[in-house]
Amino acid sequence: MNIYDIAAEAGTSISTVSRVLNNKGNVNPKIRDRVEAVLKKYDYKPSAIARGMVSKTMKNIAILTVDVRVTHYARMIYVIEQEFSNLGYNVSVCNTGGSIQECNRYFEILSEKQTDGIVLIGSVFNELIKYPEITAKIKDTPVVIANGQVKLPNFYSVLVDDTKAIRMASDYMFDHGRMDLFYVFDIATDSGRAKRQGFLEAMKLRDVPDGNDRVPEDIAITGCNNSPDSRICEPELATLDNKPELLGGMCASLLRDRMEGKESATSVAIQPELVVRGSASF
Amino acid sequence: MNIYDIAAEAGTSISTVSRVLNNKGNVNPKIRDRVEAVLKKYDYKPSAIARGMVSKTMKNIAILTVDVRVTHYARMIYVIEQEFSNLGYNVSVCNTGGSIQECNRYFEILSEKQTDGIVLIGSVFNELIKYPEITAKIKDTPVVIANGQVKLPNFYSVLVDDTKAIRMASDYMFDHGRMDLFYVFDIATDSGRAKRQGFLEAMKLRDVPDGNDRVPEDIAITGCNNSPDSRICEPELATLDNKPELLGGMCASLLRDRMEGKESATSVAIQPELVVRGSASF
DNA sequence: TTGAAAGCGATACCAG
DNA sequence: CTGGTATCGCTTTCAA
Numbered sequence: 001m002n003i004y005d006i007a008a009e010a011g012t013s014i015s016t017v018s019r020v021l022n023n024k025g026n027v028n029p030k031i032r033d034r035v036e037a038v039l040k041k042y043d044y045k046p047s048a049i050a051r052g053m054v055s056k057t058m059k060n061i062a063i064l065t066v067d068v069r070v071t072h073y074a075r076m077i078y079v080i081e082q083e084f085s086n087l088g089y090n091v092s093v094c095n096t097g098g099s100i101q102e103c104n105r106y107f108e109i110l111s112e113k114q115t116d117g118i119v120l121i122g123s124v125f126n127e128l129i130k131y132p133e134i135t136a137k138i139k140d141t142p143v144v145i146a147n148g149q150v151k152l153p154n155f156y157s158v159l160v161d162d163t164k165a166i167r168m169a170s171d172y173m174f175d176h177g178r179m180d181l182f183y184v185f186d187i188a189t190d191s192g193r194a195k196r197q198g199f200l201e202a203m204k205l206r207d208v209p210d211g212n213d214r215v216p217e218d219i220a221i222t223g224c225n226n227s228p229d230s231r232i233c234e235p236e237l238a239t240l241d242n243k244p245e246l247l248g249g250m251c252a253s254l255l256r257d258r259m260e261g262k263e264s265a266t267s268v269a270i271q272p273e274l275v276v277r278g279s280a281s282f
Numbered sequence: 283m284n285i286y287d288i289a290a291e292a293g294t295s296i297s298t299v300s301r302v303l304n305n306k307g308n309v310n311p312k313i314r315d316r317v318e319a320v321l322k323k324y325d326y327k328p329s330a331i332a333r334g335m336v337s338k339t340m341k342n343i344a345i346l347t348v349d350v351r352v353t354h355y356a357r358m359i360y361v362i363e364q365e366f367s368n369l370g371y372n373v374s375v376c377n378t379g380g381s382i383q384e385c386n387r388y389f390e391i392l393s394e395k396q397t398d399g400i401v402l403i404g405s406v407f408n409e410l411i412k413y414p415e416i417t418a419k420i421k422d423t424p425v426v427i428a429n430g431q432v433k434l435p436n437f438y439s440v441l442v443d444d445t446k447a448i449r450m451a452s453d454y455m456f457d458h459g460r461m462d463l464f465y466v467f468d469i470a471t472d473s474g475r476a477k478r479q480g481f482l483e484a485m486k487l488r489d490v491p492d493g494n495d496r497v498p499e500d501i502a503i504t505g506c507n508n509s510p511d512s513r514i515c516e517p518e519l520a521t522l523d524n525k526p527e528l529l530g531g532m533c534a535s536l537l538r539d540r541m542e543g544k545e546s547a548t549s550v551a552i553q554p555e556l557v558v559r560g561s562a563s564f
Numbered sequence: 565t566t567g568a569a570a571g572c573g574a575t576a577c578c579a580g
Numbered sequence: 581c582t583g584g585t586a587t588c589g590c591t592t593t594c595a596a
Contacts, residue, residue: 002573013583018575026581043418048394049334050573053588058331058340058395062372069360072507074351075526081350081377090344090391092374095363109372112330113340136325160524160554168522168556227353229511242442244357272442274454284589295567300591308565332589335572 001042010035021046052114059087062110064094064103065121073121076146080119089116098124100131107137115141123148123190148190215279226275235278242272283324292317303328334396341369344392346376346385347403355403358428362401371398380406382413389419397423405430405472430472503561517560524554 003021007014012031019025020035027035038044052058061084065073081091092115096102103125110118118141120128126148128135135152142154149157215235226241285303289296294313301307302317309317320326334340343366347355363373374397378384385407392400400423402410408430410417417434424436431439497503497517508523 004573007583014574015576015583015585016581019582022575024575028581031582045390045394045419047396047573048391049331049338049340049396050588051575052331053335053573053590054575056331056588060342060372060374067360068350068363068375069353069356071351071353071356071509071511072526074353074356077375078349078351078377079526081375085376085388088391090342090374090376090395092342092372093350093359093363094367094372095360106367108327109330109370112327113372114329114331137327162524162554164554168554172556172558172562229353229514232511233515242444244354244361272444272446276454280454286589296590297567297592298565301566304591306591310565313566329589332572333591335574335589336591338572 001044003046006035006038006042006044010038056114057116058114059089060092060113060115061089061117061119062092062094062106062115063119063121064096064106064125066098066124067095068093076121098122100127100134103128104131104134104137107134111137111141117141118143120145120148122146126150126190216281230277233279235281238277238280239275240272241275283326285328288317288320288324288326292320338396339398340396341371342374342395342397343371343399343401344374344376344388344397345401345403346378346388346407348380348406349377350375358403380404382409382416385410386413386416386419389416393419393423399423400425402427402430404428408432408472497561498563508557512559515561517563520559520562521557522554523557 003014003017007017010017010031012035016027016031017035019027020032020039048058063077063080065077068074068077077091077093084091094102094106096106118138120143123145125145129150129152135150135155139152139154142156143150143152144156144158146158147160147162149155149159226239230237230239285296285299289299292299292313294317298309298313299317301309302314302321330340345359345362347359350356350359359373359375366373376384376388378388400420402425405427407427411432411434417432417437421434421436424438425432425434426438426440428440429442429444431437431441503519507526508521512519512521
């Protein structure tokens with residue numbers, strides 16, 4: 001079912017159907033009604049690909065990030081997706097793992113698909129400036145780097161002043177008489193270095209005593225999902241691992257089978273596993 | 283620069299260039315070399331849109347989820363993206379917020395774009411069975427639901443046995459003499475109900491005393507990112523809010539400006555904010 | 565082995 | 581206001 005079929009059934013030309021589809025030009029109300037009736041009858045939606053052929057855009061943007069599982073990145077991705085979704089765009093997410101080669105691979109595909117814009121999340125992408133042959137691949141696509149900067153005509157930046165941030169925190173500590181500060185350095189990105197440069201930061205985690213109940217002796221706890229959070233307390237939380245990676249992997253291979261027309265199960269089940277840890281170890 | 287230009291410069295026809303591009307048919311090595319030289323000279327990449335026009339696929343899949351910021355979902359998205367990325371697909375992420383109307387909106391766009399497959403993450407999507415006019419929009423697209431099930435010809439499922447999971451945990455508690463169990467019910471999805479149905483679960487969080495240092499009296503702490511994690515301990519962690527939502531939003535609007543050809547700043551800076559909480563309140 | 569030509573499904577210009 | 585036609589850039593027959 002294409003625009004020709006619609007035109008034929010409505011007894012008019014594809015030009016007129018196109019006008020109705022796009023609310024363009026003046027169309028005789030009678031004919032318009034006829035066309036709209038056919039459109040509704042088949043719940044017709046024009047092919048975005050054919051349209052893209054003419055307009056040179058598929059209304060797609062892409063976000064490249066080291067890893068969507070990092071909550072900090074996910075929060076940004078969420079906002080960007082919502083914003084563009086409201087504009088009729090789709091947002092594809094690319095996990096590069098911080099590898100320039102992966103980045104290169106994505107750039108190739110994205111440029112072939114005429115992606116309308118790219119957002120790079122994380123200062124790791126500052127590395128790109130060293131690889132002109134890679135950035136050349138997307139030289140006609142607007143690129144925004146979150147918390148990074150690459151001096152190229154099509155690159156734009158949104159920067160967070162990390163140095164100032166840590167400086168503020170350190171000052172605050174010193175001003176309150178905390179002279180023995182620790183700074184835990186996480187990764188050697190530009191952002192990480194900027195933070196360290198902010199001077200010093202006090203970090204050390206200890207529990208505050210509260211009441212006399214002990215875990216697990218007096219109170220035992222188990223939770224769900226085996227999230228990383230379950231290991232950040234003392235004692236560690238026992239939890240149910242419902243295997244999101246496995247689940248995701250199964251979804252992917254099931255979908256792949258379907259897309260290839262392969263025979264496959266309609267539904268697959270996963271057995272969760274109980275992970276015993278300190279909060280419930282007897 | 284298109285396939286005609288390449289053909290012209292290589293002194294051959296577009297058919298032959300197409301053959302070289304796709305490693306198809308037999309091509310005279312001499313001509314092949316000539317074509318490849320031109321291809322390399324311009325670092326030519328064929329238009330995926332034009333190709334899609336013929337092949338009816340853009341090698342794109344979509345993941346619909348309530349919210350990519352939920353770590354549990356992000357972990358699944360990561361795996362799915364990696365899997366399909368290796369196959370040359372792009373994966374777009376859609377945050378529906380659990381709204382069927384949003385879901386409907388996405389389905390419309392995805393079907394116009396001839397998306398090759400859809401993954402639905404979360405049992406909220408079970409609701410879809412009540413809206414045949416919505417599922418009809420993607421009736422020719424394979425759909426996989428993670429932890430959900432909709433009885434339709436093109437829908438497939440990967441299920442987690444939530445009831446059994448909670449049952450295991452409860453049994454484990456009871457078997458160890460914990461008779462006073464609490465179960466904290468989170469949301470009224472099918473998955474949530476399945477878990478509750480698993481019987482009872484003990485949950486209650488308390489700290490274990492350890493050492494005599496007190497926070498913030500003896501040790502003061504500040505961290506980075508203002509992540510939700512910073513509020514799950516007692517006292518709450520002071521933190522630096524570097525405003526990922528704002529950052530994401532700025533990225534989006536900057537990118538949008540660029541895509542519309544609007545004049546705009548090349549780079550924008552955000553000032554982080556110190557959030558004082560219990561772990562560092564003096 | 566090669567190339568001419570017919571689609572693919574829209575948009576847009578230009579006559580009428 | 582309407583419709584014929586060129587066009588977008590590729591893949592795929594079909595002859596030669």
